Amino acid sequence: MLYPMSPKVVALKRKLESFMDRHIYPNEERFYREAEELGPWKVYPVVEELKPLARAEGLWNLFLPESSHGAGLTNLEYAPLCEVMGHSHLAPEVFNCSAPDTGNMEVLERYGTEKDKERWLKPLLAGEIRSCFAMTEPAVASSDATNIESSIVRDGDHYVINGRKWYTTNATDPRCKICIFMGKTDPDNPDRHKQQSMILVPMDSPGIEVKRALPVFGFYGVPDRASEVVFANVRVPKENMLLGEGRGFEIAQGRLGPGRIHHCMRLIGLAERTLEKICRRVRSRVAFGKPVSEQTVTQERIAEARIMIEQARLLTLNAAYAMDTVGNKVAKAEIAMIKVAVPNMACQIIDWAIQAHGGGGTSNDFGLTQAYATARLLRLADGPDEVHRNQIARFELKKYSNT
Incomplete structure (x- = not known):
């Protein structure tokens, strides 16, 4: 691997995957049902039931770097764990690693007073508010x-x-x-x-x-x-x-950099889960006399999906490494690139998955409509594609300003 995982991260990833198998995937249907029936103004009981289990297993606040409150992981170390959480909409909050709380906790950790930390950061870290x-x-x-x-x-x-x-x-x-x-x-x-x-x-x-x-x-x-x-x-x-008048953009850049990494890694996890759904679906369906998995167009899409996921993951790990080594400000181009590439990759793969599932893909039964809503939203959240593309182009043109 270009970015090998440390023994600590390997162990955490195994624990996380085991927890997902035992508690997250079996409860997804219930999670979506509660969200639909209770609506956005209520607490979903399944989330509150699973939080203590995650905390008891040490799978809590993994996102916080350089902090006594979290696992002390770098962005690069957290990335594969965040990807695992991205397999399910239910997972991030269960591990107290969901937006916008993660970004807000980092802001309070970096810029809040001791009073702010006691009043707000402490209960956020505990998952109480x-x-x-x-x-x-x-x-x-x-x-x-x-x-x-x-x-x-x-x-x-x-x-x-x-x-x-x-x-x-x-x-x-x-x-x-x-x-x-x-x-x-x-x-x-x-x-x-x-x-x-x-x-x-x-x-x-x-x-x-x-x-x-x-x-x-x-x-x-x-x-x-x-x-x-x-x-x-x-x-x-x-x-x-926070920090003083006129410092809002400064705080925003410190907040949004890690947030974009988190969003992108979760989307890569969502794309992996979606590709799995494609493969399972097309192997179980027959059309025009042969399995859908043997249709050339299906095989081409599966191959392209695998290539796109691997490209996106490497680009995102590279951005995480740059943030850890040279800082968010210097890594602006790397962060902007993943913010364009990863949501577009996820949108395309989810679109192919909907096609592979036929009419059922447009229902809520297979989790694809929910997945598409997430991926499409993230082409706008934390800055739209167009803004990031313009920024990347300016960085590139600047290299030749004296020629």
Whole structure:
């Protein structure tokens, strides 16, 4: 292997795969049923039942690097574990490794005060509460985050927050207790990347209204509890400001880099699970006098899927290695490349899987519609393809600026 796993990671991966076989896969049908019947405003009992089992086996907070609270894994070490979790929508939260909590916990770990860590990070690490991240807005093109119009205005010992956010994952969850909110503290600053700040906003603050749950391709609660939230004259203490005014983009880049790696590794796991479903399906069906698995078009798609998964995995491991060795800022091109390549790869393989399953592939019976919703969403979440492609092109053109 180009990036061999350490004995520690090999052992964790085996434990994780065993847990998936014993507890995750057998409970997926129940998970989807609870999500559909209870909706995005409720806690799903199956998740809460499995969390203590995962924690008891030491499969908890694996994502946190360089921390006494987690497994102390690097991005490269965590990547294959994250891929295993990506095989199922149920898995990440069971191991306390789901977005946006992972990114929010990293922000609190890096930039929060000791008081913040005691009040918010500690219960998040214990899986007792959940959190949300309020950045995207319906009124502007949020692919350019400098467009964000929400305001954070200093008023004595407090900040007053106003804005309308959407695709704020987790806000409908009754366990969601804290929000990391991004808005403008200095809208007239000539440097558009210093206008923004991030601040901690308790979700029980007066003036917060979770307006509605947003469906993702018709799904509420799976793959995300996407939500629209209004903040109207919400007051929080000045101590809730993270790192300082005008540091919002700085925090965002530190937060989104690892998050993109996590999303991509989970998608690779989802693509692996999908390819398995293709292979099992086509071996069990006969069309035009021979097994579908012997149809040339099927074999070509299976071969292409394997090639695409391997390419995506190597590209993602390379990005993880770069983040570990040179840092997120220097690894921006590598991170941008995987954010384009991996969701597109997953979308294509899931599309082929739907074809292989025929009409049934468009139902919810095989988990393919849920998988497609996840993959397609991630061509937009954490920055759309177009933004990342433009960034990659600029990096490439810069190499020849003096020729």
